[in-house]
Amino acid sequence: MSDSVDPLARLLARLDLEQTGPDRFGSSATGGMRRLFGGLIAAQCAVAAMRTVEAGRLHALHGFFLRAGRGGAGLHFDVTRTRDGRSFSARRVVAMQGADAIFECLASFTTHADGIEHAAEPALDPALAAGPEGLPDWESVRAAETGEPARTPDAIEVRVVRPEEDRPDATPPASRAVWMRVRGALPDDPCLHAAVLVYASDRTLLRTAARMHGGMRSRLPASLDHAVWLHRTPRLDGWWIYASETPIATEARALVHGRMLTPDGVRFASVAQEGLLRRKKPLDV
Numbered sequence: 001m002s003d004s005v006d007p008l009a010r011l012l013a014r015l016d017l018e019q020t021g022p023d024r025f026g027s028s029a030t031g032g033m034r035r036l037f038g039g040l041i042a043a044q045c046a047v048a049a050m051r052t053v054e055a056g057r058l059h060a061l062h063g064f065f066l067r068a069g070r071g072g073a074g075l076h077f078d079v080t081r082t083r084d085g086r087s088f089s090a091r092r093v094v095a096m097q098g099a100d101a102i103f104e105c106l107a108s109f110t111t112h113a114d115g116i117e118h119a120a121e122p123a124l125d126p127a128l129a130a131g132p133e134g135l136p137d138w139e140s141v142r143a144a145e146t147g148e149p150a151r152t153p154d155a156i157e158v159r160v161v162r163p164e165e166d167r168p169d170a171t172p173p174a175s176r177a178v179w180m181r182v183r184g185a186l187p188d189d190p191c192l193h194a195a196v197l198v199y200a201s202d203r204t205l206l207r208t209a210a211r212m213h214g215g216m217r218s219r220l221p222a223s224l225d226h227a228v229w230l231h232r233t234p235r236l237d238g239w240w241i242y243a244s245e246t247p248i249a250t251e252a253r254a255l256v257h258g259r260m261l262t263p264d265g266v267r268f269a270s271v272a273q274e275g276l277l278r279r280k281k282p283l284d285v
Helices: 007-015 038-050 126-130 138-146 190-200 207-213
Strands: 018-021 024-027 057-065 075-084 088-097 100-110 156-160 175-182 219-230 240-250 253-261 267-279
Touching: 007 038, 007 190, 024 038, 038 057, 038 075, 038 088, 038 100, 038 190, 038 219, 057 190, 126 175, 138 156, 156 190, 175 207, 190 219, 207 240, 207 253, 207 267, 240 267
Parallel strands: none
Antiparallel strands: 018 024, 024 075, 057 100, 057 219, 075 088, 088 100, 156 175, 175 240, 219 267, 240 253, 253 267
16 A cells, blocks of 8 residues: 555654754645644644653643644644753644644653552443454444544544444443554554554544534534643554443533543553534525
């Protein structure tokens, strides 16, 4: 498969930022999108921050979506070195498109490795025990729900557990689970694995809340903020589980918590996002 159609090669090219000045990085324009995927912008910010840290691994990223990014226009990323300590470092990154700030985040890095440990993992859906094989791809589930054609395959393959609960007429629980994996092999670079994790963390998340209100067919989703905690150095070499729960929605803002786990149930990342789910207005006739 050529780079022009290989979704992983396309993602890696977009994460390969060009240094354009001291602590400033650029990304060329992307085609084929009316609105940029928020997970891509967050992942590019993570890459920009990682380029300025000499020691330590990314362990947390907290960001706010300020404006929708537009396809067809390049981005630049300004990094501020907020702190460099013995165990922790912090960076502030602002993603700019033209004169507009579209995303702003704080990224924290650590070299600390010793200390307390515990895990109290909520029960997973028993259907996960059957594994991802035979489950439908998320794009086919999404197309059936929204009535839109299936989109070009993404760099992250997603298989939906209990796809029948995504139907607009379903009465689903306030939780959802999918299997994920990278479509191909990532280079042996821990920073790239971390950036791709950030990218993947924004996929399918708001659907956990939207499907409780008729699905995306009747909603206009927009991520407001996004937080990722990397509990372990990620290695995205095979399938992993992305389980999510939505404990509350008020004033059209839905909160969703996500958990990324190995196939045997060991959590390696946590995610939280608040998103706006407005009802689409009927077309004038």
